[in-house]
């Protein structure tokens with residue numbers, strides 16, 4: 001269910017200061033959810049932001065819970081950036097968040113030791129998929145560019161499906177990620193959003209940017225190598241460790257591959273060094289490389305959505321919430337900047 005945010009919801013998150021205008025004082029909101037597509041179509045904004053505070057897909061993928069916390073942290077940081085010539089709040093509408101608290105409570109009642117534990121979680125993920133797809137479909141149908149703060153990477157599936165239906169054609173995707181998330185079709189979870197979207201023809205071409213060579217199985221490499229016309233990748237090690245290929249060269253190579261139709265931009269925060277997440281890594285791209293990536297693809301005409309997922313700041317650690325919120329807000333503003 002969509003939980004709509006009003007100006008009053010946002011006001012509570014903004015630290016106002018005399019003589020300054022914060023980004024959150026300029027963003028747009030809606031009063032009601034009725035005729036969502038018509039309201040969004042009428043609005044002058046280019047971007048529509050919403051959150052998916054859930055981690056059921058990560059649990060279903062045998063990962064560590066926690067990605068429910070990124071949405072609030074990211075939103076608060078974004079609203080408190082400055083509104084200025086570089087950074088214009090009026091270009092974005094803050095819709096609210098998809099409320100999956102009932103499903104999260106249901107997931108907590110499942111016994112992790114039961115034989116059908118992961119199967120039951122997958123059933124909940126499929127329900128999340130339906131809502132994410134429908135909301136994405138509505139936003140894209142209204143001609144807007146969704147920006148999504150997750151949540152698990154399972155939501156790539158709903159993003160791709162909803163965008164594809166909204167555009168009435170399959171889309172391409174670039175995924176900044178240590179992992180392929182192209183696992184088997186064994187029931188939905190955060191490790192197979194792209195394989196499901198590919199199988200169901202919502203995803204046409206898929207580029208994985210910065211895979212970690214230690215975390216992709218032989219079987220998945222074989223699947224990828226079998227269809228080079230539709231699936232391409234580079235690895236983190238080839239770019240940053242062995243330095244065989246330059247980062248900028250790879251950005252352009254990726255764009256050449258995906259730019260023949262609208263494409264989604266996915267950033268899994270577990271590929272950024274030391275960002276708390278289920279698969280947190282001490283070795284990965286820097287925050288600045290991730291920002292360059294968001295900026296580069298955000299400028300492209302075919303960029304059709306941005307999804308930031310898997311960040312899981314500790315809710316009891318104010319510094320971590322602040323640091324990760326700030327990272328997410330940089331990625332969003334880089335993507336939006338002209």
Ligand SMILES: N=CN[C@@H](CCC(=O)O)C(=O)O
Nearest residue numbers: 063064153179190191278279
């Ligand atoms: N979305 C992430 N997928 C990875 C990471 C698993 C984890 O959470 O540790 C995967 O399936 O390999």
